[in-house]
Structures are given as structure tokens and as C-alpha cells.
Amino acid sequence: MKWLFAKIKSSKNKDKNLRDIHLLLFVFFSFFSLLGYTQSPLSDSLRVAPISYDIQGNNVSFRGEMPPLNQMAGAPKAFYTYFWEFGDGHYSFSKNPTHQYNKKGAHTARLWATNNYDNGKPPTSIPKIIDIMKSYDQATIIDSPFNEQEDLMIKRNREPLPDQELVIITSYKNRLDYTSSGKLYLFYNDVRFKNNNFILQDTRTHYGEKIRATDVIASQLPENDSNTFLATTLTSSFISNRIVQDSTKRKNLPLTLEESKKQYRDYQVIEFYDLKPGEERSFFRTLKTTPEMIKDTSAVVTLRSIYVPDINYDDHTVKETEMEIVTSHDPNKMSSNGWLMNYRFARFKRLQFKVRFQNNGEGPANTIRLEVDTPDMFDKSTLQIKGMYPECPICPKEKEVNYSCLDTLIQPDKITFTFKKIYLPGSQQKNVYEIDSTKGFVKYSIRFKKDFHKKKTKSKTAIFFDKNDPIITNYATTRFIPGISIGAKAGYIFNPERTNDKEYFAGVTLSPFKSYRGYFQAELMVSSASFDALRNYATQSTNAIGIEEIVRFQEENTTNAISMYAVPASYRYNLSNFFAVGAGIQLSLDASRKSTITAAGEGYQLELIQNELREIRNPELDVRTSQEISNSFSNLHTGFFIGANLGTVRIGPSLGVRYVHYFDYDNPQIQCYAIWKF
Missing domain, CATH: 2.60.40.10 (Immunoglobulins)
Incomplete structure (x- = not known):
């Protein structure tokens, strides 16, 4: 050195x-x-x-x-x-x-x-x-990256991987016939996710663009609007008179911005100036993915870009950029937007799937076959293809054609997409410089069947390039949030050890919504009980002159109680749609308890008659007593139970029976009840 x-x-x-x-x-x-x-x-x-x-x-x-x-x-x-x-x-x-x-x-x-x-x-x-x-x-x-209709292009250098950087390229073009100044918005960090997915580290502009403060989003007026001010931060005065277009070309900028602010936590505003007719510009943002980013390899995050070509008018373009979260950089991937769904509404939802692929060979691929594992809970007859690349028409059924097309074959356990007679260059092919030209995808949607269970699904794709061995993608998973199911429960309790027992109860249950197999359930119940208890006993004493006296009592105890039963956690298992079993811990506590005790005693004395000691009735020794005893929040007991339910056990009404054994109390219970889970 x-x-x-x-x-x-x-x-x-x-x-x-x-x-x-x-x-x-x-x-x-x-x-x-x-x-x-x-x-x-x-x-x-x-x-x-x-x-x-x-x-x-x-x-x-x-x-x-x-x-x-x-x-x-x-x-x-x-x-x-x-x-x-x-x-x-x-x-x-x-x-x-x-x-x-x-x-x-x-x-x-x-x-x-x-x-x-x-x-x-x-x-x-x-x-x-x-x-x-x-x-x-x-x-x-x-x-030029633009086609004849586009004025906004969004590209990226890689898919997001937790705790790594990626670059977002924003290219915009003036398709107006005059020089204009306008704005570009980027919305990021979707509120659907608990944690932020991105940190905006750097923005690199090269044409005098300015980054503006994001505390105020101004609203512009459409052309020929003469009834309101040119710009305002108050959007409610004229939002209701606008019509939102379905395409990426829209007219109601205030509504688009408000919708975006509700959907995303963060945004950036960039102003540009003096863009000539036909001129194209690009700038670059570095996004750092957070370590807390969702690490589900089939989850999809989005960015929203909005391009306002003329700051004086509301005409604007919206681009949604979908990105699949990855754990490694793999161009062959399967993803789904069903990574976490609400089961109550999933039956009305179309799930979106996307299979991406890249030809990494030294020559072009002419036939590409995607064999997609498709669980039985999906209704394959509802399949709709939303997009593809290379772009080509759908192949006609039972007819051979001599042009490029996408053939779809539905089988019991899979859906097969086949690109026929196409040309997809290889990334190692000579004179191929644009890496995106070697990539392709199929995006499709599908519904669940009418009766489908709440369980996780896993799908993967085998990708065949011509006659080469398949490349197997990651798993695209669908999951459901637990949801909450509140149940109403009422029934009757049998206490075999009690006399004249009557006990009715009612309460609520809390559990995940319509679980498929095993799940935990909590319960809280209040009961009203009345029962009798009989007891016979005797007392014996000697009076002042040495005569033995006996009083024989018959005692009756009448009790009325308001009790609380709590099941902090029980495990239940659905064996089928109509039968379930369960076990758990139950706590019992008397919220109030009032007992009336009445005792009647008959007196006897012992006398020696003919050398034999005999009991002689003595009414003077008779006794009658009565007392009331009241207690609150007493008699806490802990027990274990097992039980079963018959009916629509996942959701709806069912009947159940439960046997409860208390660890510290010799009074087992049999509960019979009806329950309706919502």
C-alpha cells in the first residue's frame, strides 16, 4: 500500500x-x-x-x-x-x-x-x-416507457423484503397541448396493517421539483367551474356534485385525496413546474422496509400515486402499485390478497391471486404452463382472469388456433394456465437488456364455495418453461381473523345431592366466529336456585335430679340463591357441522344466599321400668326454633367439566349437556342448555 x-x-x-x-x-x-x-x-x-x-x-x-x-x-x-x-x-x-x-x-x-x-x-x-x-x-x-394513453408510470427495482431498501421510479409526461405545472402525490403505509411497512428515506429530483409540506392538501376545481373558489382546503362544499370515474383517469381530486388519506397513514406531495407538451420526466424515491413489516410471504402491500398534470384543474391519474412481500428475491412467486380476511364477509368477496414468473434461460420460451394448486373450498366455476403478460386472448374451447393465446384448464385440485405460441425472451439471452421483458404474470380472481369452512389454505404453483423441469413457487396463503361470536345461553341445572332442587340459568358466551375445528370459549352465567335440606339429630343431657333427657330434632333448611358461574377458558372441538365436544374449568360463586332454618324437637326422658331403661315422652322438653342466615359473595368453588353439543355448533342454535365435578365441594352438577351463537 x-x-x-x-x-x-x-x-x-x-x-x-x-x-x-x-x-x-x-x-x-x-x-x-x-x-x-x-x-x-x-x-x-x-x-x-x-x-x-x-x-x-x-x-x-x-x-x-x-x-x-x-x-x-x-x-x-x-x-x-x-x-x-x-x-x-x-x-x-x-x-x-x-x-x-x-x-x-x-x-x-x-x-x-x-x-x-x-x-x-x-x-x-x-x-x-x-x-x-x-x-x-x-x-x-x-x-420512452409510455404508451399512447399513459401519462404516469411507476416502476421499482425489486420487491419489498423486511429491513431492506427498494427504489420507486416515478415517470410523468405532459399530454396537454400547453406547458403546465402540477403535483404528484405518493400515499404509503396502508392502515390495514398494524405496523408501518415503509420509511421514506430519500427523494431525488432533477428538474426543479419541490417537496411540499403535507399538513394541507388543497383541492382544485374542474375546468369551467365558476361557482366556487379556485382552491380550498374545505372539500365538503363541492364533493357531492362530482362523479368518480372507474378508470385511472378521474375528475374528483378532493374525493380521491380524502379516500387516500383514510386508506394510508403517510403521504408526500411534490410540485413540478414548466413541463412542456410531450416532455417526460422521472424522479426517484428510496423506501426502507421496516423490520416489523408483515413477513407473510404471500401478503400484498400497495402504494398509491396521483398525478395532477395541471394545478389549476382537478383532472388526475391514479396508479395503484401492488407489491408482494418476500423473504428472498425470487422472480417466480405466487401471492394473494386474502392473507387476512373477515370470515363473516368473505363469501361476498372475490379473492385476487397473482402468479409471477421470469424466463431465466438463454433463449426465448414459447410455451409456459402454470399449474396452480387450488383448494376445494374455492368455487372454480367463478374463475375470472384479470390480467396477464404476455398479453394475449383467451384460447377458444376445443379448437386449435395458430395465434398466441392463454388456455385455461380447470381440474378438481388445480387450475392450469398455459401460454401458447408466445415469445418471452430469457434474461440470459443475447441482446436482451430490459429485464422486465423476460417477466410475465397471470392475475385472476375466484370466490369461495357457498358452504366453506373457516380454515387456512395454502396454494403453490409449478411453472414449466417449454419442456424444462418445473420451478415451484412459494405458498400463497389465505387466513381469517378470529372474529368474535357472542352466544346467548340458557338452561337448567340438576343437583343430585339436593332435595326439591330448582335452578335455572342464563348467560353469554364469547368465542371466535365460526371456527372450523378447535377453539377456546369463555362463558359468564347467572342462575336462580332454590332447594331444601333435611336433617335429623338429637341432643342428650342430665337434669338436676339425675334424670337423662333427650330432645330429637328434625331440621329443615330452605335456601334461595343467586349464583354466578364463570368459565374463563374452555377448549371446544367441532367434530362436524352438527356435533361438538368440550372441556374446561368452571368457577362458582354465590352472589347472594339466604337460608331459613326451622327446627322442631320432641323431648324424652329415660326412666327405669321393671329393670329396663325406657324413653318416656315428655312434652315439656319440646323445642321449636327458626333463624335466617344471609351471605353475599360467598361459597367460591372450582370445578372441571366435560360436555357435548348437538345442532348447528359452529354458528346458530344447538343443544348441550355438561357434567361438572367440583374439586372442593361434594355437589356435582348436570347442566342442560340451549345456546345460540351469533
């Missing part, structure tokens, strides 16, 4: 000195990157991809020095995908792009490389400052 420091110190050429510094940094990064990889192939902390470049006039050729890939076991061959920012509003997804700069000055070039089918984090790259010495008049030749 000493010769490098000496060479830099002695150099008199400023450009040469700068090049030597870059060389020194490159040696350091390469050394530590190699050291980190040698010590631990899965080490991410020192995994770097240095940027290098060559300049010829205003043309700069870029390349990245990629660290070795850590192949994911069982996956297709690992590879990198690339995203370059050139620092002047232009970008590329090529591996080694060449870019033409028109303006002189310092431009910051950035590289994000994504490691597909690789164990570990993506490598990081330090931005490079590109010095362009003079401006050039010729226009930069860039293929």
Missing part, C-alpha cells in the same frame, strides 16, 4: 491524483469484500459492489464489480438484476449501461443490485460522482 500513498503524494496532476484515490478505495473495498466472503460465505455486512466507469466525451459506460453469489439450495441458478440511476433523471435496468449526459457538472451515479435465488442481503454500492466537463446540444436518446 505504501507505493500508492507515495504516488498520490508526489503527483502534480489533479485528475491523476483523483484517479489514484479511486484506485486506492477500490483496492480497500475489494480486499475487505474478499475477506468477508472467505471467512463467511453468508456474511452481508461487507458485501459490496464497487462502481467503475469509462468516459468518452459525454458518453459514460458503467459496470459494477459483483461479489460471488451464494446459491439458494434447490432453486434455479442465482443471478443479479440491476438498477442504475445516472444522476440526471435517467435510469437503466441493464447490467453494463452506457449513458449520454447533456449537461456539464457533477452527476451522482448509483447502483442497486438485487441477488435473485441467493442467500443473503443484496450488495451495497457507494455512489460515484461523474464529472462532465461541458454541455452538449444533442438530445439524450432514451426509449
Whole structure:
């Protein structure tokens, strides 16, 4: 290393000195990157991809020095995908792009490389400052990303993975016939999720755009509106007179903004100026996914972008960007928006599924077959295809055609989508520079069957490219939130150890809504009871003259009680739609208890008659007593129960029976009841 420091110190050429510094940094990064990889192939902390470049006039050729890939076991061959920012509003997804700069000055070039089918984090790259010495008049030749109708394009460099960065590219175009200034909105962090999914780390603009404060969202008026002010923060005065369009082109900006603010926690507003007719611009945002981000690999998060081409009018474009949460960067993936649903309303909902794929071969694919596992609880006759790429018509049934089409085959346990006679280039194919051109997808919706159970489903897809072995995707899961089911319960309690017993009860139950098999249930009940208790006993004493006296008592105890029964947790299991069993702990407490005790005693005395000791009736010794005893919140007992239910046990009415044995109280119970769960 000493010769490098000496060479830099002695150099008199400023450009040469700068090049030597870059060389020194490159040696350091390469050394530590190699050291980190040698010590631990899965080490991410020192995994770097240095940027290098060559300049010829205003043309700069870029390349990245990629660290070795850590192949994911069982996956297709690992590879990198690339995203370059050139620092002047232009970008590329090529591996080694060449870019033409028109303006002189310092431009910051950035590289994000994504490691597909690789164990570990993506490598990081330090931005490079590109010095362009003079401006050039010729226009930069860039293929337009817009079609004839579009004015807003949203792209990203990768799917969101918890605790990693991704870049959102926003491109907008002026399709008006005059120069305009307008606004762009980004809404993020959907309120459906408990935690925030993204942190907006950085916004990079290149055409004088300004980031505005988000505490006020102003509303603009439609063209020819002469009845209200031009802009206001009070939207209620004219929202009701607008009509929301179903397409991405809309007219009611205040309503769109209010809907977006209710759906998302955070947003950013960017103003742009002097956009000429036909002009296209792009800017870039870096989003950091949070560690708390939902880690369900089939969940879908969304961003909403709104483009207002002219700040004076309400005409605007809305783009929803769907992103599947991933645990690794895999271009072949299946996702669903049914990751967490409300079972009460799921029967009215169409579930959305999306299967993404990428041809990673060295040549084009002409036939792509997607075999999608589809659980029996879905009604396959309700299948609707919502979109696809490559775009092509649906194949006619029982007829061979000579054009590209998508064939759909419904089988008992799967749905098969087959792209026929298409051309999907491979990512390793020669002269293929746009990575998105090698990707495709099928998006479809489907309903549940009329009678479907509340249980988790798992679906995966086998993807066949021509005659190659299949690639198996992740599982796309559907889950249901527990929900709450409140039940009304009433019945009669038999106490075998009591006389003239009558006890009626009523209460409520709390459990998950319409669970499929096992679940926990809590209960609270209040009962009114009355019962008698009879007891016979005798007392014996000796009077003053030595005669033995006996009083024989008959005691009657009449009790009235208001009792509370609590089941803090019981486990229930539905054996079928109509029969269930359960067991749990029951607590019993008398809220109030009043006992009336009446005792009648007959007196006798012992006399010796003919040398035999006999009892002689003595009415003078008769006794009659009566007393009342009242208690509140007494007689706490704990017991264990088992029981069964017959009826519509998951939801609706059913009849049940339960046997309760108390641990510290010799009074078992048999409960017979009816319950209706809502």
C-alpha cells in the first residue's frame, strides 16, 4: 500500500491524483469484500459492489464489480438484476449501461443490485460522482416507457423484503397541448396493517421539483367551474356534485385525496413546474422496509400515486402499485390478497391471486404452463382472469388456433394456465437488456364455495418453461381473523345431592366466529336456585335430679340463591357441522344466599321400668326454633367439566349437556342448555 500513498503524494496532476484515490478505495473495498466472503460465505455486512466507469466525451459506460453469489439450495441458478440511476433523471435496468449526459457538472451515479435465488442481503454500492466537463446540444436518446394513453408510470427495482431498501421510479409526461405545472402525490403505509411497512428515506429530483409540506392538501376545481373558489382546503362544499370515474383517469381530486388519506397513514406531495407538451420526466424515491413489516410471504402491500398534470384543474391519474412481500428475491412467486380476511364477509368477496414468473434461460420460451394448486373450498366455476403478460386472448374451447393465446384448464385440485405460441425472451439471452421483458404474470380472481369452512389454505404453483423441469413457487396463503361470536345461553341445572332442587340459568358466551375445528370459549352465567335440606339429630343431657333427657330434632333448611358461574377458558372441538365436544374449568360463586332454618324437637326422658331403661315422652322438653342466615359473595368453588353439543355448533342454535365435578365441594352438577351463537 505504501507505493500508492507515495504516488498520490508526489503527483502534480489533479485528475491523476483523483484517479489514484479511486484506485486506492477500490483496492480497500475489494480486499475487505474478499475477506468477508472467505471467512463467511453468508456474511452481508461487507458485501459490496464497487462502481467503475469509462468516459468518452459525454458518453459514460458503467459496470459494477459483483461479489460471488451464494446459491439458494434447490432453486434455479442465482443471478443479479440491476438498477442504475445516472444522476440526471435517467435510469437503466441493464447490467453494463452506457449513458449520454447533456449537461456539464457533477452527476451522482448509483447502483442497486438485487441477488435473485441467493442467500443473503443484496450488495451495497457507494455512489460515484461523474464529472462532465461541458454541455452538449444533442438530445439524450432514451426509449420512452409510455404508451399512447399513459401519462404516469411507476416502476421499482425489486420487491419489498423486511429491513431492506427498494427504489420507486416515478415517470410523468405532459399530454396537454400547453406547458403546465402540477403535483404528484405518493400515499404509503396502508392502515390495514398494524405496523408501518415503509420509511421514506430519500427523494431525488432533477428538474426543479419541490417537496411540499403535507399538513394541507388543497383541492382544485374542474375546468369551467365558476361557482366556487379556485382552491380550498374545505372539500365538503363541492364533493357531492362530482362523479368518480372507474378508470385511472378521474375528475374528483378532493374525493380521491380524502379516500387516500383514510386508506394510508403517510403521504408526500411534490410540485413540478414548466413541463412542456410531450416532455417526460422521472424522479426517484428510496423506501426502507421496516423490520416489523408483515413477513407473510404471500401478503400484498400497495402504494398509491396521483398525478395532477395541471394545478389549476382537478383532472388526475391514479396508479395503484401492488407489491408482494418476500423473504428472498425470487422472480417466480405466487401471492394473494386474502392473507387476512373477515370470515363473516368473505363469501361476498372475490379473492385476487397473482402468479409471477421470469424466463431465466438463454433463449426465448414459447410455451409456459402454470399449474396452480387450488383448494376445494374455492368455487372454480367463478374463475375470472384479470390480467396477464404476455398479453394475449383467451384460447377458444376445443379448437386449435395458430395465434398466441392463454388456455385455461380447470381440474378438481388445480387450475392450469398455459401460454401458447408466445415469445418471452430469457434474461440470459443475447441482446436482451430490459429485464422486465423476460417477466410475465397471470392475475385472476375466484370466490369461495357457498358452504366453506373457516380454515387456512395454502396454494403453490409449478411453472414449466417449454419442456424444462418445473420451478415451484412459494405458498400463497389465505387466513381469517378470529372474529368474535357472542352466544346467548340458557338452561337448567340438576343437583343430585339436593332435595326439591330448582335452578335455572342464563348467560353469554364469547368465542371466535365460526371456527372450523378447535377453539377456546369463555362463558359468564347467572342462575336462580332454590332447594331444601333435611336433617335429623338429637341432643342428650342430665337434669338436676339425675334424670337423662333427650330432645330429637328434625331440621329443615330452605335456601334461595343467586349464583354466578364463570368459565374463563374452555377448549371446544367441532367434530362436524352438527356435533361438538368440550372441556374446561368452571368457577362458582354465590352472589347472594339466604337460608331459613326451622327446627322442631320432641323431648324424652329415660326412666327405669321393671329393670329396663325406657324413653318416656315428655312434652315439656319440646323445642321449636327458626333463624335466617344471609351471605353475599360467598361459597367460591372450582370445578372441571366435560360436555357435548348437538345442532348447528359452529354458528346458530344447538343443544348441550355438561357434567361438572367440583374439586372442593361434594355437589356435582348436570347442566342442560340451549345456546345460540351469533
